[in-house]
Amino acid sequence: MIELTINGSPHKLDVAAEMPLLWALRDILKMTGSKYGCGMGLCGACTVHLDGEATRSCVLPVSAAVGRKITTIEGLSENGDHPVQKAWLDKKVAQCGYCQVGQIMSATSLLDKNDQPTDDDIDQAMGGNICRCGTYPRIRSAIHSAAKLYREAK
C-alpha cells in the first residue's frame, strides 16, 4: 500500500511503487485534472506541486511522493478563484485548454516564491510547459496580472 497526501487528504493506493503519480491520480483516484502529454517530463501538462515545487507527475514514481505534500489543480482553490485562475479567465488565455492546468500549476509555483517576476523569470519558470495552441503571450500577461493580485493580497 502506498500512502499519499493529496490536497490535504490522505489516500491509500494499492499500486506498484514505480507507477508514475500521474496515472495514480488519473486512473486510480479519478482525478483527471492533471493531463498526460508526453510521459517523459517534456511538456508539463501533468504538472502538480510536490511540497510547493512544480513537478512533472508523469515521471514521478508514487513511491517518491510518499510523505510529501501533493497539490493538484483539484486542490488549488475551493471555487476556482485562485489569483492565477482569475487572471487566466481575465486574459482569456485558454484555447483548447488541455495544457492549461499544467501551465497554471507551474505559474502558481513561480508566484508563490516570487510575486514580482520579470519576463525572464516567467520564461524560465514556464519553459517546461508546452502549449500547442499557442497561448504563450497571454500566459505571460496573465502571470503578470496574477502577480499583481498576489501583491495586493499581502
Add this chain to the structure above:
Amino acid sequence: MSFLQKIGVVPNLEKQPEHDECAIENVSRRSFIKGAGMTGASLVIGVQFSANSLAASKSDEFSPDVFISMDKKGTVTVISHRSEMGQGIRSSLPLLIADEMECDWERVVVEQAIGDAKYGSQNTDGSRSVRRFYVRLKQAGATARTMLQQAAAQVWKVDVDQVTIYNHQAKLNNSNKTLDFAQLGEIAASLPVPDKETLKLKTEAEHRYVGKENMENLDGKAIVTGKAIFGFDVEVTGMKYAVIARPPVVFGKVKSLDDSEAMKVPGVIKIIQMPALSPPAVFNMLGGVAVIAENTWAAIEARKKLKIEWDHGANASYNTKSHEAVFKKALQNPPHTVRNRGDWEQAKSAANKTLTQDYYVAGLAHATMEPPAATAIVTDKGVDVWTCTQTPQSAQRNAMGVMQYPQERAKDVNIHVTLLGGGFGRKSKPDYIAEAVFLAKETGMPIKVQWTREDEIKHGYYHSPSYQRLSATFDKKGAATGWYHSMVNHPIAATFNPNAKQAGSAELGQADMPYDLPNIKILNGESDTFMRIGWVRSVTNINNAFAACSFADEMAYHAGQDPKDYLLQLIGKDQHIDLAKDGYQYGNYGEQASVFPVDTARLKNVIKLVANKAGWGKKLAKGHGMGIAAHRSFCGYIATVVEVSTDNGKVKLENITYAVDSGKVINPDRVRSQMEGAAIFSTSLAFYGEITADNGIVEQGNFHDYEMARMSQIPDIEVHIVNSDEPPAGVGEPGVPPFAPALCNAIFAATGNRYRRLPLKQFGIV
C-alpha cells in the same frame, strides 16, 4: 465539402446550399427532441441546413441541425453541432443566436451535440463553421425572437409592433409592462414559424454580443479548474485501459507474437491481436497488438514486454531523405498542368533573365497536446463512444464498419463528443475510434484506448514533405513577365486511393496565387506514397505559401525593390481573379466565387495595414530584419510581418504583427487568439517540424526529437482586424501559411542568408 470530397476521393454527397438557405421549424411538440436533452423545454426551434431543406420542411423528414430550446425558467439551450478544439466555436455560434434572439447571455447554455445525421455535416475542419452558418444562425435567432414577440402581443392583445424584445424580456411600448421569456415560451411554442422573408435581422450596429470584446469563453472556468472533460478524461463504469503496439511501418503485419512476459505485468487483463490493415488506409485501424489492463501504466509497461516480430511489408523501402531525389526528379517534367496563362515557355525564351529556386518543406505531425483517445461500450443494443473528434459522423460510420452494422443501425451508434485537446486535423481521422469499438466488441468490456505521445508521433496522418520549383522571368527593363510553380508531394488522396500519385493540393495556395503576370504556369508532379498522409492545419498552404511568398521576396531583391512595394505591384490592380480564364476550375474551399471571390483589393489592404502597424521601413536595430508575406486561404486574407534579431548566428523573434481580413467577425478576441496560435504553431514547424522515416519507420517519437516552440521564444503578437462587412471567412487555419515565409524573409533581411528549406533547425540558427 470535406477535403476528401474536394480532392475527389469521396463523392460529394453533401451539396452545399446557398448561404441563406435553410428551413426553420417550431418543433416544440415533436417527439424526436426527446433524448437530445430537450425534455422539459417549452419552446424548441429547429434549423435544417441541408440542401433539400426547403422541401424537407414540408414533410416529416425535417431533421434539424441546430436546436434552440428554452425551458420553463427561460434558460435558453443551444446545441452546438461543431467540435470545440480551442477555436472558440462553442462560444461563437451560440453568441450569434443569442444576440439575434435578444437573450441575456447569462441565461444561455450550450450543449454539445452527439454525432447524428440529423445535425447535417458536423465535420469541423476546413475553417468553415462560422463561414457556413453565419446568416442561417441569425435567421434562427430572429425566428425565436419574433415568435416571442408575437406571443407577448397575444398576451397584451396588441399589434406586434407595440412589443419590443430586449435582453430576455418583452416590453410593451409606452408602458411599464414587461414579460420574461420564461413566461412566453409556452405561447410561442403554439405559434407557427414566421416566413423567413418577414424576419427583421439585426444590423451590425444593433448587435450586442457579436463583434464585441469581453465575451466570456464558455468553457473557461471548467478549463482553469481542471474540470473540463477531454477525450482522455472519460470515465465509464467498469472501464479498462488499452494501449496498442502498432506496426512500425504502415500496412505491416504481426509475423509472430510472444506475450508471455507482458501477461505477467500486474494489472494486465488481456492481449488481443488487432486485424491487419491493407490499403487503402482511410480511417481504418492500423493493426498490431493491444494490451488491456486495469490502468494505463500497466498497459504501457506490458506493451514494452511484448515480443513481436513484424512483417514490415512494402513500405519498408521508404526513406524520407533519399526520396527527396525522387521528388526532385519528378519535377523535371511534371505531367499535370493545373493552371496556364499566356505562354510560359515563350516567356522563358524571350526573357532577359530567369530566376529559379527550389524549396523543400519537411513532413509534419499534428502533435495535439491531447493525443487521440476514445472510450467505447458495446452491447447487443449498440455502441456508445465518448471521444475527442472533429467529425462525429465519420466516427459513427467507422464504428458501424467495425460492428458490420447496416445503415439502419446508425441510430444505435452514439458518438458523444468531448472537448478536444487540440485538433489541427488529426481528430477528423477516427482510426482511434475504430480501435476502441473493436476492443470493446472483442472483450465485452468498456475500453478506453489512449495513444501515447510516441503513438501519436509515430503513427500519424502526416503533412507530406514537399519539393517545389519556382521560376520567374524578367524582361529587359527588369519587369516580371512570368511565374512558374511546380510542386510534388505524397498526396493526401493516396490515403484513400493507393493509385493516387498527383501531388495535392494545388488549390491550397499554389494555383490560386494572386500575382498578376501575363504568363503563369502551375504544375504538379507525381509520387508514390509510403505513409498515411492527411491534412494538418492549413494543409498544403503551408508549403505552397512558404515557397510562393519566399520567392516573391526573392524577386523583389532581384529587382532591387522594397519587398512590400514589390508585393503590391505583383498583385497589381484591384480585381476578382477569374481563375477559370486560365483554364483552372478553382475549388475555393467549397465556396461560390460570387460570395467569396479572390479579391486582390482585400489582399493588398491587409499588406498595407500590417506594414503600417509594424512600422515597415523604419530604421531597425543592428542585426535586425523585417520580412513580410501575405496569403489568402479559407477565403480569409492575412498579412504577416516578422521582425527578427540575430546574435551569434542564432535567430530570435522580436516582433510579430498580423493583419486579418476575415470578413464579419463574431468574436474578435477569438480571431486574435487564432492568429496568435497560428504564429506559434508556425514557429514550431518553421524552427523544428520534421518527420522523417527510415526503412518506412518514423524516426521521431516525442517532444525531445519533435520539438515545439517554447514560451521564451515567443514575443508578444499584435493582431489587427480589418473592420469588414464581407461574409465571414475561415479563421482557424489562414494565420498559419504566411508566417514561415515572413520569418525567412526577415532572416534574409537581417543576414543576407536565404533559407529555402524547412525546418531551420538543420542550419543551426534556431
